Amino acid sequence: MTPPFDDAASNPLLATPTLPYGALPLDQLKTEYFLPAIKAGIAAAEKDIAAIKNNPAAPTFENTIEALEFSGKLLGRVANMFSCVAGANSDDALRDIQPEISILLTKYGNAIMMDDALFKRVKAVYDQRAALQLTDEQQTLLKETYKGFVDNGALLSPAEKKDMAEVSEKLSELSTLYQNNALKSTDAYEKIIDDEKDLDGLPERAKNDYRETAEEAGLKGKWLIKLSPPPTDILESCKNRVLREELWRASNNVAASGKYDNHPVVLEIVKLRQRQAEIMGYKNFAAYRLDDTMAKTPEAVMDLLEKNLSVYKPAAEKFLDKVKAYAQKEDGLADLKPWDYAYYSRKLKEETFKLELEELRPYFDLEKVLDGVRIHAEKLFNIKMTEVKGKYPVYHPDVKTFEVTDNKTGKMIGLFYGDYYARAGAKNSGAWMDELRKRGLEKAGGENAFAFVFNVCNFAKPTKDKPTLLSLDDVRTTFHEFGHALHALLAEGNYPSLTGTSVKHDFVEVPSQLLENWGKEKEVLDTFARHHETGQPLPEALIKKINDMETFDASYAGLRQTFFGLLDMKWHTTDPKTIKSVEALEDEVAARASVFPRLAGPMSTHFGHLFSGGYAAGYYGYKWAEALEADIFTLFKKNGLYDRETADRLRVLYSKGGAVEAEKLVEDTLQRKPDLSALHRREGLLPPEDDKKAAKAAPKPPKP
Numbered sequence: 001m002t003p004p005f006d007d008a009a010s011n012p013l014l015a016t017p018t019l020p021y022g023a024l025p026l027d028q029l030k031t032e033y034f035l036p037a038i039k040a041g042i043a044a045a046e047k048d049i050a051a052i053k054n055n056p057a058a059p060t061f062e063n064t065i066e067a068l069e070f071s072g073k074l075l076g077r078v079a080n081m082f083s084c085v086a087g088a089n090s091d092d093a094l095r096d097i098q099p100e101i102s103i104l105l106t107k108y109g110n111a112i113m114m115d116d117a118l119f120k121r122v123k124a125v126y127d128q129r130a131a132l133q134l135t136d137e138q139q140t141l142l143k144e145t146y147k148g149f150v151d152n153g154a155l156l157s158p159a160e161k162k163d164m165a166e167v168s169e170k171l172s173e174l175s176t177l178y179q180n181n182a183l184k185s186t187d188a189y190e191k192i193i194d195d196e197k198d199l200d201g202l203p204e205r206a207k208n209d210y211r212e213t214a215e216e217a218g219l220k221g222k223w224l225i226k227l228s229p230p231p232t233d234i235l236e237s238c239k240n241r242v243l244r245e246e247l248w249r250a251s252n253n254v255a256a257s258g259k260y261d262n263h264p265v266v267l268e269i270v271k272l273r274q275r276q277a278e279i280m281g282y283k284n285f286a287a288y289r290l291d292d293t294m295a296k297t298p299e300a301v302m303d304l305l306e307k308n309l310s311v312y313k314p315a316a317e318k319f320l321d322k323v324k325a326y327a328q329k330e331d332g333l334a335d336l337k338p339w340d341y342a343y344y345s346r347k348l349k350e351e352t353f354k355l356e357l358e359e360l361r362p363y364f365d366l367e368k369v370l371d372g373v374r375i376h377a378e379k380l381f382n383i384k385m386t387e388v389k390g391k392y393p394v395y396h397p398d399v400k401t402f403e404v405t406d407n408k409t410g411k412m413i414g415l416f417y418g419d420y421y422a423r424a425g426a427k428n429s430g431a432w433m434d435e436l437r438k439r440g441l442e443k444a445g446g447e448n449a450f451a452f453v454f455n456v457c458n459f460a461k462p463t464k465d466k467p468t469l470l471s472l473d474d475v476r477t478t479f480h481e482f483g484h485a486l487h488a489l490l491a492e493g494n495y496p497s498l499t500g501t502s503v504k505h506d507f508v509e510v511p512s513q514l515l516e517n518w519g520k521e522k523e524v525l526d527t528f529a530r531h532h533e534t535g536q537p538l539p540e541a542l543i544k545k546i547n548d549m550e551t552f553d554a555s556y557a558g559l560r561q562t563f564f565g566l567l568d569m570k571w572h573t574t575d576p577k578t579i580k581s582v583e584a585l586e587d588e589v590a591a592r593a594s595v596f597p598r599l600a601g602p603m604s605t606h607f608g609h610l611f612s613g614g615y616a617a618g619y620y621g622y623k624w625a626e627a628l629e630a631d632i633f634t635l636f637k638k639n640g641l642y643d644r645e646t647a648d649r650l651r652v653l654y655s656k657g658g659a660v661e662a663e664k665l666v667e668d669t670l671q672r673k674p675d676l677s678a679l680h681r682r683e684g685l686l687p688p689e690d691d692k693k694a695a696k697a698a699p700k701p702p703k704p
């Protein structure tokens with residue numbers, strides 16, 4: 001008989017953490033522990049909620065708003081551990097219980113947000129807010145708590161609440177199904193190469209990776225190509241056009257047919273999201289979702305995306321003409337296809353700048369890059385990061401752990417976990433950051449505990465002969481995700497729901513995208529970009545070329561992001577009853593915002609950001625945030641990359657979370673209103689004489 005694992009004696013996930021600083025038992029994340037732990041956590045949380053709503057005392061900020069903030073700590077801890085391992089180190093057994101756990105958590109959340117007695121107490125406190133002597137942080141918590149209830153249906157009729165709860169539970173189930181379909185479809189593909197000539201043009205480093213993968217699979221003397229990590233090297237360097245096409249199609253056909261087909265999942269998700277919006281009184285899901293963002297409305301988002309489209313589309317078409325002409329000149333290729341683009345644009349870039357991009361990889365040993373990111377963060381934010389081994393349990397031997405301390409006080413401010421290597425079939429694709437514990441009080445009057453933060457990437461593991469050597473884009477990804485991590489690690493404040501990355505959705509990418517800027521500066525590159533064999537620093541001439549190349553294909557990259565944003569908005573502003581098919585909707589957007597037609601399955605079947613990753617009606621946020629961070633970085637270019645006064649203002653932006661309005665944080669950092677033309681100027685797409693005109697035309701974040 002299977003033991004229940006529903007108490008601390010039998011289930012380590014339920015035990016009070018005894019590790020240093022309350023670190024979590026990440027080496028104990030066994031599948032059989034999770035479901036009992038989640039159920040026990042929900043039961044404990046329900047007791048917390050019952051005590052709040054049945055309190056005979058009149059509602060106060062302390063006994064209602066703060067009490068809600070500090071409720072459900074056990075459940076939160078277990079759910080965070082489950083989310084961590086489900087994304088980074090999953091298996092079929094764990095995925096089998098994921099839908100049930102997702103629905104249990106959704107039902108619990110719905111029960112709280114639609115509880116009339118509980119909301120009555122919250123509203124009673126909110127209605128007397130003007131007379132309460134609250135700090136700014138407390139006022140924000142009160143406002144956000146009340147708004148959270150309203151946005152999740154507290155004012156609905158009983159019938160509407162029932163409908164809303166059923167819709168959200170079904171959406172939770174479908175989101176999990178979508179994610180698992182994409183993961184399993186990705187893992188199902190493999191290409192076995194028998195003849196090394198088929199890999200002509202591929203760097204030896206990449207060949208070795210594929211050879212090692214084959215050997216691990218018992219295919220000695222062959223090369224095995226999977227879709228995780230992504231086959232970028234094939235698309236960029238392999239002369240074999242047939243193989244490029246096959247890998248491109250495989251990558252773009254993920255979850256588009258067969259056993260793991262996400263077509264029906266996508267269509268059902270958008271129907272249910274539209275139903276959510278209608279129940280809540282909104283025209284569409286985008287209007288519902290955007291109500292609590294910097295942009296505020298779909299119209300403001302479309303204004304941004306349309307202006308970007310007007311800049312990027314003509315420039316991208318001109319750039320593509322150059323790539324086509326180059327392919328024709330080099331190989332007589334008259335009909336450039338999407339699987340040719342990366343190959344020929346790379347070759348054109350290399351010829352233009354007299355640089356082979358592969359020359360850069362030997363200088364970007366992952367271990368050295370991580371050192372560089374650490375050194376940079378220490379200098380910019382006046383902190384210290386110390387790697388510790390064996391002190392904190394981890395869910396996989398590849399995970400690194402760091403203690404983060406403040407140089408001024410000497411106090412610990414965070415614990416960082418880094419998980420950088422791909423694990424086919426176990427780890428979701430892409431790169432991300434999440435929190436195992438957010439900064440804030442554990443309970444009223446208790447300790448203000450620091451955050452536990454992790455970064456996850458999908459780089460190829462070192463082989464027997466070579467370290468993990470990153471591309472320039474991989475270096476940017478590493479800086480980007482650590483920017484998110486710093487947003488959580490540098491957090492201050494008492495209330496976890498307001499700290500770290502708990503900000504407006506279109507502001508959350510500002511700290512991450514901003515940090516990327518330092519990754520191409522000589523002063524920073526000199527700290528880590530050293531040849532993995534000779535130890536020689538990256539030559540200054542190469543650094544100059546790296547920076548000269550920055551604007552080379554900026555229009556194409558900008559158009560691609562604009563396409564993603566427009567596709568997102570199309571899904572979430574269109575009446576689902578009028579959608580003929582996933583392909584038809586996607587093709588309509590591509591006709592306006594892409595330089596290639598769709599020649600494979602629609603990306604919507606594996607666009608996790610939209611359908612399982614929390615970016616629905618929010619993908620525009622990357623470009624919205626990029627416009628802000630481009631302007632912020634101009635301060636450092638002017639004042640110095642590590643100017644203390646400027647950096648200290650920036651640390652405030654990273655530290656305040658959602659306790660201060662994003663608009664105010666940006667303006668306080670800049671000490672002026674933002675100039676949103678800075679992005680197109682940085683991309684080389686805005687002539688200097690057009691600066692003022694573009695600044696007037698650029699969408700301004702509305703006042704809160």
